[in-house]
Amino acid sequence: MEKTSESKITDFRSSREGARNIPDDNQVGEVIYLDKEKQKRKEKREAEIYEKYKSVFDFREEKYAQDVENKNSDNKISESILKALQKHNKIVLSDGIDLIRGNNLSLEDGVAAIIATAMHDSGKLSSDVLSHHEKGIEYVDEMFLEMEENDFEFEGVKLNDEIRQKIIWAIERHMNYPWLIRKNGGKKFPEPENIVDKVVYDADMLANIGFKNVAFRLSVEDNIQEDLMEARTGSSVIEESFKNVMEDVVILDGVVLTPLAKRMATKRIDDVKKIFDYLKENDIFENVQKEIIVSLKGLNSDPETEYEKDENSLFVKLLFSGDKRSETVEIIKGRLDDEIKKAGMKLGINWETIDKLTM
Numbered sequence: 001m002e003k004t005s006e007s008k009i010t011d012f013r014s015s016r017e018g019a020r021n022i023p024d025d026n027q028v029g030e031v032i033y034l035d036k037e038k039q040k041r042k043e044k045r046e047a048e049i050y051e052k053y054k055s056v057f058d059f060r061e062e063k064y065a066q067d068v069e070n071k072n073s074d075n076k077i078s079e080s081i082l083k084a085l086q087k088h089n090k091i092v093l094s095d096g097i098d099l100i101r102g103n104n105l106s107l108e109d110g111v112a113a114i115i116a117t118a119m120h121d122s123g124k125l126s127s128d129v130l131s132h133h134e135k136g137i138e139y140v141d142e143m144f145l146e147m148e149e150n151d152f153e154f155e156g157v158k159l160n161d162e163i164r165q166k167i168i169w170a171i172e173r174h175m176n177y178p179w180l181i182r183k184n185g186g187k188k189f190p191e192p193e194n195i196v197d198k199v200v201y202d203a204d205m206l207a208n209i210g211f212k213n214v215a216f217r218l219s220v221e222d223n224i225q226e227d228l229m230e231a232r233t234g235s236s237v238i239e240e241s242f243k244n245v246m247e248d249v250v251i252l253d254g255v256v257l258t259p260l261a262k263r264m265a266t267k268r269i270d271d272v273k274k275i276f277d278y279l280k281e282n283d284i285f286e287n288v289q290k291e292i293i294v295s296l297k298g299l300n301s302d303p304e305t306e307y308e309k310d311e312n313s314l315f316v317k318l319l320f321s322g323d324k325r326s327e328t329v330e331i332i333k334g335r336l337d338d339e340i341k342k343a344g345m346k347l348g349i350n351w352e353t354i355d356k357l358t359m
């Protein structure tokens with residue numbers, strides 16, 4: 001996430017509450033059992049959607065593959081960006097399905113919302129982030145040309161101009177994420193108006209409640225230098241990176257539009273905070289950083305790092321030296337995801353949510 005320190009809206013560093021009570025192992029077992037049943041039903045519903053709308057998902061994945069191919073070696077899209085985008089799409093769809101049901105959308109609106117959700121970030125690999133909605137709309141038009149010719153229908157609903165228009169509006173109006181507005185010089189994008197717009201927009205916002213952007217911060221040197229400065233007060237760079245991402249996450253319950261999404265956001269933000277507190281209280285940020293320093297030293301033999309006494313500076317040096325940076329970020333991400341999952345289970349947070357919160 002790119003931003004400057006002046007633009008932070010909430011001071012998460014000072015407003016954070018202390019660690020919550022941790023349930024005992026029996027309670028954890030029971031929660032996990034009940035949870036699994038619910039999770040199975042949800043997975044079944046999702047699998048049905050992937051099956052029914054297969055042609056839409058295939059179209060999107062083909063576009064991603066082409067876009068990765070088209071960027072040549074000097075601007076190669078890394079595997080990890082594509083992976084992160086695919087994970088994001090999966091979460092948006094999962095929340096979108098709940099929002100379509102919970103908001104009682106008509107069958108036609110539901111079809112439009114599913115297709116718009118699937119395609120909302122389809123243009124992200126072939127455009128500037130500020131105009132990725134326009135590229136997505138272009139792809140939808142292209143897809144419709146193919147599908148209308150072949151008389152496509154989804155869930156018994158024939159595609160027509162009205163549905164196409166609703167999909168296009170929803171993609172056009174999904175952009176007002178706080179950091180994207182900042183990146184756009186404070187200027188807002190078109191606002192959601194109808195229920196299809198709102199469902200797609202809310203699902204996209206909900207998918208941003210989690211630790212995903214920590215991985216993004218770890219791969220951008222300016223961001224990490226900012227975290228290094230903050231860490232001088234006695235914490236670790238990794239902890240500061242998490243805190244920075246948390247500042248954007250904790251305001252998203254005020255950004256979503258439908259009451260259902262607000263309830264989902266409030267709950268999910270509470271879960272994110274619990275995990276953050278647990279990781280902090282148990283010195284996990286610091287310990288993981290120490291561990292990573294050891295493994296990066298093994299990967300990278302820059303002699304300059306031998307003399308670095310301050311652990312935080314050493315971590316940043318190791319992170320940005322050498323030519324295996326995306327590999328390095330993947331290692332850290334994997335390690336931190338393990339800790340997020342462990343903390344989430346220990347805290348009795350349901351699996352589906354834990355999975356959405358990981359990086």
Ligand SMILES: [Fe+2]
Binds near residue numbers: 120121175
């Ligand atoms: Fe987007």
Ligand SMILES: [Fe+2]
Binds near residue numbers: 088092120121204
């Ligand atoms: Fe998105």
